[in-house]
Amino acid sequence: MYFLFKQNPVVVAGSVIAVGSLLLALLSRFIVDPNLWQVENLGQRLCWNNPAFSWPVSNVYNCSGASYPLGTDSYGRNVLQMIILAIPLDLEISLTIVILATIVGVALGSLAAYAGGKIDELILRITDVFFALPALVLAIVVMVVLGRTLQNLTIAVLITWWPYYVRLIRSQVLSEKERPYVEALRSTGASPLRILFLHILPNTIYPVIVQMTLDIGGVILTFSALMFLGFSPNPLLPELGNLVTDGISYVFTAPWLIIFPGLTIVIIVLGFNLLGDGIRDILDPRLRR
Amino acid sequence: MKLYEYAIRRMFLLVFILLVISLIVFYMARGALPPEYSLAPYITPRMTDSQKLNLAQSLGVATAVCPSYQAFTSHLPGCEAPLWGQYVDWLELVLKGDWGYSQLPGLQGTAKTWDVFSARFPYTAQIAIVSAILTFLIAFPMGIISATHNNKLPDHASRITALVGYSLPTYWFGYMLQIIFVLYLAIQGKGLFPSSGALSTDCAICFSSPGVIPAITGLPLLDSLLSGNMPYFWDGFVSLILPALTLSLGTMAALTRIVRSSMMEALRQDYILLARSKGLRERIVVYRHALRNAMLPAITVSGLIFAGLLGGVVLVETVFAYPGIGQAIVSASLVVDINFLELYVLVTAVILVVSNLCVDMIYAVLDPRIRY
Numbered sequence: 001m002y003f004l005f006k007q008n009p010v011v012v013a014g015s016v017i018a019v020g021s022l023l024l025a026l027l028s029r030f031i032v033d034p035n036l037w038q039v040e041n042l043g044q045r046l047c048w049n050n051p052a053f054s055w056p057v058s059n060v061y062n063c064s065g066a067s068y069p070l071g072t073d074s075y076g077r078n079v080l081q082m083i084i085l086a087i088p089l090d091l092e093i094s095l096t097i098v099i100l101a102t103i104v105g106v107a108l109g110s111l112a113a114y115a116g117g118k119i120d121e122l123i124l125r126i127t128d129v130f131f132a133l134p135a136l137v138l139a140i141v142v143m144v145v146l147g148r149t150l151q152n153l154t155i156a157v158l159i160t161w162w163p164y165y166v167r168l169i170r171s172q173v174l175s176e177k178e179r180p181y182v183e184a185l186r187s188t189g190a191s192p193l194r195i196l197f198l199h200i201l202p203n204t205i206y207p208v209i210v211q212m213t214l215d216i217g218g219v220i221l222t223f224s225a226l227m228f229l230g231f232s233p234n235p236l237l238p239e240l241g242n243l244v245t246d247g248i249s250y251v252f253t254a255p256w257l258i259i260f261p262g263l264t265i266v267i268i269v270l271g272f273n274l275l276g277d278g279i280r281d282i283l284d285p286r287l288r289r
Numbered sequence: 290m291k292l293y294e295y296a297i298r299r300m301f302l303l304v305f306i307l308l309v310i311s312l313i314v315f316y317m318a319r320g321a322l323p324p325e326y327s328l329a330p331y332i333t334p335r336m337t338d339s340q341k342l343n344l345a346q347s348l349g350v351a352t353a354v355c356p357s358y359q360a361f362t363s364h365l366p367g368c369e370a371p372l373w374g375q376y377v378d379w380l381e382l383v384l385k386g387d388w389g390y391s392q393l394p395g396l397q398g399t400a401k402t403w404d405v406f407s408a409r410f411p412y413t414a415q416i417a418i419v420s421a422i423l424t425f426l427i428a429f430p431m432g433i434i435s436a437t438h439n440n441k442l443p444d445h446a447s448r449i450t451a452l453v454g455y456s457l458p459t460y461w462f463g464y465m466l467q468i469i470f471v472l473y474l475a476i477q478g479k480g481l482f483p484s485s486g487a488l489s490t491d492c493a494i495c496f497s498s499p500g501v502i503p504a505i506t507g508l509p510l511l512d513s514l515l516s517g518n519m520p521y522f523w524d525g526f527v528s529l530i531l532p533a534l535t536l537s538l539g540t541m542a543a544l545t546r547i548v549r550s551s552m553m554e555a556l557r558q559d560y561i562l563l564a565r566s567k568g569l570r571e572r573i574v575v576y577r578h579a580l581r582n583a584m585l586p587a588i589t590v591s592g593l594i595f596a597g598l599l600g601g602v603v604l605v606e607t608v609f610a611y612p613g614i615g616q617a618i619v620s621a622s623l624v625v626d627i628n629f630l631e632l633y634v635l636v637t638a639v640i641l642v643v644s645n646l647c648v649d650m651i652y653a654v655l656d657p658r659i660r661y
Contacts, residue, residue, distance in 0.1 A: 125305070129313075132306045132638040134600025137618070141634060144622045145317040221458050225604055228460050229619050244461055255468050262461030270456035277452065 011278025017271025018213075025088035032081045037238045041076030044068075046254045071256040073246055075236065079256065083264050085238040090268070093150070094219040097158050098212050105165020106201065106208070112166065113173035114196050123170075127163040135160040139226055148233045156231075157223050161215070168211055172204035206283050213276035217269030224265060240265045292653055296646060303642045307635055311383075314634050315376050318627040383631070392626035393617060402628045406614060410636075413613030415508045416605065417598045419529055420537040424594060428541050429587075432548025436556060436583075437575055447545055454542025459601050463535040463608035470531065532609045540597045544587065551586035555579040585656055592645040599637050 028034075048071045070079040112123040130138065138160045146152035176182070177200060185195050224241025232242045240261045247257025382389070388402040396405060435447040506512055510529065513522040555561070556579050564574045602615035610616065614633055621629040 125302075128302065129306050129309045131596075132310060132642050133634060134596045134637065134641070136600040136603055137634065137637055140603070140618060140622050141314055141317060141630065144314075144625055144630065217456060221456075224458060225460060228458075229603065229607060230623065241458070244458075244464075248464075251464055251467060252471075258461065258464050259468070262458060262465070265458050265461065266453070266456050269458075270453060273452050273456050 008278055008282065010274050011282065014271050014274025014276070014278050017267060018275045021087060021268045021271060022091065024084065025091045028084045028088050032084045034085065036081055037077065037085055037236060039077065040236075041072075044072050044076040045074055046250065046257075047072040047076075048254075048256065070260045071254065073243070073257050074250065074254075075246075079243070079260055082238045082243055083240070083261055086240045086243060086261065087264065087268070089238065090220050090224070090240050090265075091216075093154055093157075093223055094216050097154060097161055097219045097223075098215050100158055101161040101165050101215075102208060102212055104162040105169050108162075109166040109169030110173050110196055110201060113170045114177065114192065114200075120170075123166065127166050130160070130163040135222055136225060139222065140229070140231075143226065143231050148231055150233055150237075153223065153226055153231060153233075156226065157219060160222070161219065164215075165208070165211070169204065169208060172207060173200055176200050176204050210276050210280045210283065213272055213279060217272040217276075220265060220269055292650065296650065299642075299646050299649075303639070303646075306642060307638060310634055310638055311380070311631055312376060314631050315379060315627065318625050318630055383628075388628045388632060391629060392624055393620055393629065394624060402626070402632060405617070406629065406632050406636075409612060409614045409617055411508050412611060413602050413606065413615055415510050416529060416532055416536060416611060416613060417602060418508075419533040420540070420598055420601075421594065423533055423537040424540045424544055424598075427537070428544035429548055431545045432587075433552055433575065433580065435545070435549045436552035439553060444549075447549070451542040451545045454538050454545075457538060459535060459539060459604045460608050462538055463532070463605055466531045466535060467608075528609075528611075532605045532611055535608070536598060536601045536605045539601065540594045543597070544590065544594060547590050548583065548587050552579060552583040554586075555583040558582070585652065588648060588652055588655070592641070592648045595644045596641055599641065 024031075047068055068078050068080070070083070073079055073082065108123050112120040133141075135157075139156045142156040142159050143153070146156060173196075182195060182200065185199055190199075220240070224239065224244070227239055227241030228245050230245075232239070232245065235242065235246065243261035244258050244265075247254065247261075250257050386403070388406075391400045391402045391405045393405065431447045431450070435444045438444050506515070510522065510525045513519075513525060556575075558579075561574060561579055564578045565571075569578075602613060603618060604615075605611065606613045606616035607619060614636075617629065618633050621633070
């Protein structure tokens with residue numbers, strides 16, 4: 001373990017955070033009652049009540065008794081509990097989007113590269129349209145027509161995300177299909193689909209895995225940004241971006257409402273970014289020197 | 290293919306992209322509007338101005354807003370048209386430059402969409418330009434130092450900064466800066482940065498009254514500097530610092546990593562070995578021989594940087610209540626202001642596609658090996 005850390009501290013740190021957040025997500029329903037987020041306790045609004053850390057702000061209620069390590073929000077809910085409830089939601093949505101985007105990307109990207117010609121041109125022009133707008137703007141436009149539910153938000157982010165995978169996989173397959181082993185396979189009479197799915201794709205999948213790892217964080221950022229911009233289905237919903245939004249009106253009176261949910265996003269995203277960066281270094285030793 | 294032929298082909302592609310985007314947005318926005326809801330900024334595309342006015346008056350609406358779809362379908366040609374026909378009508382009007390009346394909250398029907406947009410656009414432009422300058426000014430030195438001090442302290446520091454940089458949610462970072470600078474400095478009695486807006490209140494009033502600042506370039510900050518209005522310049526400048534810093538963080542992080550890797554790639558080449566063996570000073574080797582070649586990959590990603598900045602302004606302007614188009618787009622999407630959405634999306638697309646084209650052109654000029 002020590003050797004591994006010495007060899008590549010980045011990837012170890014990244015995987016510890018990533019695996020840790022996944023574990024926390026799986027266990028969260030056992031740590032905190034999953035229905036707790038709907039409970040409002042207006043007697044405990046904006047309590048800080050943490051003996052270890054005091055914040056020089058006004059308007060904080062004095063709630064004696066139980067201590068709230070990260071304070072309570074404007075609905076009287078424990079911020080720490082809300083964060084623990086929010087982590088599985090964010091990770092689930094993020095994983096769904098990344099996996100679906102990869103499936104669409106692999107299908108269309110490899111089709112474009114392998115078929116070439118008109119099909120390639122058509123798929124590329126479609127992705128051009130998507131690349132002409134920043135992802136966030138595109139997601140906002142999609143949300144205009146979709147109702148504000150979690151499912152529709154997932155769809156909106158997914159719509160902005162798949163073209164990147166099409167481009168990535170297309171370029172990978174293009175360079176791979178000129179390799180001698182593909183020609184050898186073709187001369188043995190292997191079918192194009194067999195060559196593509198059993199030989200070319202397994203050889204080109206590593207950059208995709210790196211990109212997927214990096215994108216888990218990226219999707220959480222985009223998704224929570226949409227929540228922040230006001231596309232949240234329910235202001236009470238424990239989602240990290242939504243929790244930050246809750247605190248906006250109290251940014252100078254109860255800053256912990258913004259600080260800690262945001263910090264959770266930073267840690268999770270950083271973990272997956274470190275992991276992806278580390279995997280890339282391991283797979284591409286050229287960059288390590 | 291010659292370079293200019295390539296450019297012309299790309300411009301045709303831009304027209305195609307704009308048509309597709311406007312069609313998608315139009316269908317989506319129309320689909321989102323229930324029929325009995327406000328139809329569009331226009332009563333109907335085929336009506337004359339006097340007809341519009343008559344209708345508006347007969348309905349008791351002061352301005353040309355179409356309040357009810359069903360009320361019009363009986364006697365108005367444009368309203369019964371299928372969605373496709375409505376799009377064609379809409380396109381015709383827009384190509385003539387008529388963007389109708391704004392549907393934004395507080396402005397319903399009182400201001401032209403185009404005027405609202407063009408009043409807000411300079412603020413977004415100035416925040417994006419300052420952020421772009423900041424991005425390049427910080428990312429290049431950091432990337433170069435990180436490459437020349439590979440695997441030493443500066444490299445690790447810049448690597449961590451960059452990774453943290455693109456792991457931070459933009460909006461959260463904006464609030465953190467507010468908490469740190471505005472709240473903390475205010476407690477210390479040194480309030481320097483305003484937490485929101487493009488100007489402090491008294492200056493905002495001066496700015497909005499015409500004639501105080503002459504429109505030279507259109508950018509409020511630059512205009513106040515050029516006309517020598519230092520108090521206003523300083524006020525606008527100070528309120529720009531935190532938003533620009535927030536906006537440039539993500540792009541800065543990305544560019545730093547790219548400059549680092551392309552710089553390292555360049556430093557490994559044979560001509561660097563030759564330059565070093567000639568006995569050239571390290572400064573000249575790094576800045577004159579390696580940097581010039583390392584610039585190319587960094588330039589190619591500038592397109593991505595523009596995309597990042599244009600997407601980020603939406604968040605930054607919301608956080609800092611900066612009166613640009615990014616702040617308005619959120620409310621435009623909530624009230625389904627078709628024309629503002631279209632205008633925003635099309636302008637963004639033009640900026641992105643044209644800047645990508647410029648990047649490609651610069652690349653081709655700088656690197657004669659590139660052929661299109």
